[in-house]
Amino acid sequence: MAVRIAWLASHRTVLLLAVAALVGAAAPVAVTWLTRGVIDQIVAGGPAGLLVGLATGLALAGVVTATLPQLDQYLQAELNRAASLTAIERLHGSVGRLIGLVRFEQPAFLDRLQMAVMAERGPGDVVAGGLGAARSVLALGGFLVSLVVISPVMAVVVVVAAIPVLVAELALSRRRADLTFTISPNERRELFYRELLLRANAAKETRLFGITGFLRGRMLTERRTADAARRALDRRELAVQGGLALLGAVVAGGGLVWAVRAARQGDLSIGDVALFIGATAGVQSALSNAIGQFTLLHQKFLIFDHYRAVVTGPPDLPVAAHPRQAPPLREGIELRNVWFRYTPDGPWALRGVTLTIPVGRATALVGRNGSGKSTLIKLLCRLYDPERGAVYWDGIDLRELDPASLRERVTAVFQDFVEYDLTAAENIGVGDVTAVDDEDRIRTAARRAGVDDELAALPAGYRTLLSRIFLTEADREDPTTGVVLSGGQWQRLAVARAFMRDGRDLMILDEPSSGMDAEAEYRIHAGLQRHRAGRTSVLISHRLGSVRNADVIAVMDDGVVVEEGTHVDLMNADGIYAHLFLLQATGYLDDRATAEAAP
Numbered sequence: 276m277a278v279r280i281a282w283l284a285s286h287r288t289v290l291l292l293a294v295a296a297l298v299g300a301a302a303p304v305a306v307t308w309l310t311r312g313v314i315d316q317i318v319a320g321g322p323a324g325l326l327v328g329l330a331t332g333l334a335l336a337g338v339v340t341a342t343l344p345q346l347d348q349y350l351q352a353e354l355n356r357a358a359s360l361t362a363i364e365r366l367h368g369s370v371g372r373l374i375g376l377v378r379f380e381q382p383a384f385l386d387r388l389q390m391a392v393m394a395e396r397g398p399g400d401v402v403a404g405g406l407g408a409a410r411s412v413l414a415l416g417g418f419l420v421s422l423v424v425i426s427p428v429m430a431v432v433v434v435v436a437a438i439p440v441l442v443a444e445l446a447l448s449r450r451r452a453d454l455t456f457t458i459s460p461n462e463r464r465e466l467f468y469r470e471l472l473l474r475a476n477a478a479k480e481t482r483l484f485g486i487t488g489f490l491r492g493r494m495l496t497e498r499r500t501a502d503a504a505r506r507a508l509d510r511r512e513l514a515v516q517g518g519l520a521l522l523g524a525v526v527a528g529g530g531l532v533w534a535v536r537a538a539r540q541g542d543l544s545i546g547d548v549a550l551f552i553g554a555t556a557g558v559q560s561a562l563s564n565a566i567g568q569f570t571l572l573h574q575k576f577l578i579f580d581h582y583r584a585v586v587t588g589p590p591d592l593p594v595a596a597h598p599r600q601a602p603p604l605r606e607g608i609e610l611r612n613v614w615f616r617y618t619p620d621g622p623w624a625l626r627g628v629t630l631t632i633p634v635g636r637a638t639a640l641v642g643r644n645g646s647g648k649s650t651l652i653k654l655l656c657r658l659y660d661p662e663r664g665a666v667y668w669d670g671i672d673l674r675e676l677d678p679a680s681l682r683e684r685v686t687a688v689f690q691d692f693v694e695y696d697l698t699a700a701e702n703i704g705v706g707d708v709t710a711v712d713d714e715d716r717i718r719t720a721a722r723r724a725g726v727d728d729e730l731a732a733l734p735a736g737y738r739t740l741l742s743r744i745f746l747t748e749a750d751r752e753d754p755t756t757g758v759v760l761s762g763g764q765w766q767r768l769a770v771a772r773a774f775m776r777d778g779r780d781l782m783i784l785d786e787p788s789s790g791m792d793a794e795a796e797y798r799i800h801a802g803l804q805r806h807r808a809g810r811t812s813v814l815i816s817h818r819l820g821s822v823r824n825a826d827v828i829a830v831m832d833d834g835v836v837v838e839e840g841t842h843v844d845l846m847n848a849d850g851i852y853a854h855l856f857l858l859q860a861t862g863y864l865d866d867r868a869t870a871e872a873a874p
């Protein structure tokens with residue numbers, strides 16, 4: 276796969292690198308043979324023409340040897356750029372195709388993802404490394420032939436001495452790849468602490484509570500743990516590679532002594548000695564290069580395996596053989612005995628929920644913290660699948676629908692909505708990306724969410740960037756490049772974003788007004804009430820005053836729906852809802868009574 280990505284990214288560069296590898300392999304071998312020829316011709320007083328020819332050849336080979344590395348480096352960088360772009364595109368394409376949230380909550384997947392991101396340069400490295408290894412092997416062949424000509428015994432000794440090097444290096448390479456994976460959780464945690472320490476929106480709390488030192492300590496502990504593992508491997512490498520280098524030097528030194536003695540006895544010419552020295556050094560360096568390249572390649576392949584696993588992995592949620600397009604909602608959405616938990620051995624978040632969300636009606640979900648309200652709406656969007664039971668869209672199990680077509684029919688304000696570092700207009704426009712530049716629609720949505728005036732009054736109006744992440748130092752001085760909104764303003768922006776998807780079949784509102792001031796909250800609920808009339812909506816709110824007009828109020832407790840009906844029904848039933856409602860109402864009345872009693 277790595278080679279295919281590199282080939283697809285730029286086959287011209289791959290071919291040029293292959294030619295460079297061939298020339299790179301031939302040049303040093305040619306240099307040793309030409310050197311031998313020149314020396315022997317000088318000693319024997321050979322013809323001047325031949326000598327000049329050999330010397331010119333030697334000079335040319337020298338030019339190629341000197342300039343080739345630069346060209347090679349440029350081609351490798353070019354291939355890396357092209358191949359990693361293709362690899363990034365594929366990786367993010369695969370991650371973007373994940374249907375639900377399950378994978379993003381699995382530490383093993385996140386570790387693998389981190390490795391996959393690191394492997395983005397893999398295809399270029401694998402091809403360049405493979406060609407580098409091929410070049411070293413070719414050069415090795417050339418030098419070995421040269422060595423065999425002078426001393427077959429020495430050739431065998433050099434090759435045999437290389438076998439332990441290969442075995443040891445491959446073992447080290449596997450250990451290095453394993454280490455990268457083992458320390459991945461430490462690296463992720465270190466990154467988390469580092470980002471927390473540098474994040475503007477965490478700074479107020481970390482300073483007030485005086486926990487920067489505590490967090491820094493944790494960050495450094497993670498780094499030290501990872502460094503200790505890296506150091507242990509580095510020491511092992513030092514011992515193994517040091518020993519092997521010594522072995523190589525002893526072999527080369529022994530060979531040199533033999534060659535000098537042979538020349539003294541007249542068995543070798545001076546040119547032969549030069550060839551022998553060049554060939555021995557050449558064999559050893561080509562061998563160590565080849566082994567180095569192979570082990571690096573091996574390591575890259577092991578790391579690239581994580582990339583391959585992410586890109587070719589199975590879907591996170593089962594996909595129907597023939598998914599159906601979600602039809603317009605005509606009757607309603609039904610949850611039948613839905614059981615769900617976030618992890619296979621974790622506690623149940625939903626334990627047998629049965630509920631109908633009728634079309635054209637406003638349904639409200641209320642209940643204590645952790646009772647399962649947000650979980651239920653995540654299942655409505657098929658961000659997770661129930662473990663038992665099912666959710667039906669007009670009688671069709673959500674698992675049979677094409678998830679994208681289902682989501683096309685839904686709009687939502689999530690409790691933890693995203694604050695995009697984009698312009699105000701884009702923050703709203705991404706609600707319907709086909710209309711991200713449609714100023715009229717964006718302003719209409721903002722007006723309905725009650726945030727139009729504030730956005731129009733920003734330094735660059737709707738084009739103001741809603742971020743304090745400055746691109747350049749000059750941006751810091753320019754107020755139009757970054758503005759920070761308040762929590763309630765952001766929330767109204769999120770509501771406007773949901774309004775961009777006007778006319779969808781289902782509107783989900785999870786605590787859409789929790790951070791708003793009383794007036795904004797009143798206005799937003801009045802607006803939402805108008806908007807929800809005759810439409811299908813699900814509203815989650817702890818402020819029970821805002822749900823009393825809903826057509827159906829479902830009360831959740833400990834993962835089940837325990838009460839269901841209109842406000843009047845539930846008040847008459849005198850259950851959890853009535854208790855919570857009276858508790859809130861009493862709070863307000865008490866305050867009024869206190870205020871009235873005040874002098």
Ligand SMILES: Nc1ncnc2c1ncn2[C@@H]1O[C@H](COP(=O)(O)OP(=O)(O)OP(=O)(O)O)[C@@H](O)[C@H]1O
Nearest residue numbers: 380617618624642643644645646647648649650651
């Ligand atoms: N991503 C998650 N992974 C594991 N457990 C989760 C996750 N999200 C929620 N839970 C657990 O599921 C249960 C239900 O949570 P949920 O967010 O649905 O409650 P809620 O009724 O919306 O609460 P709140 O009123 O506080 O928003 C809780 O016990 C919670 O700890």
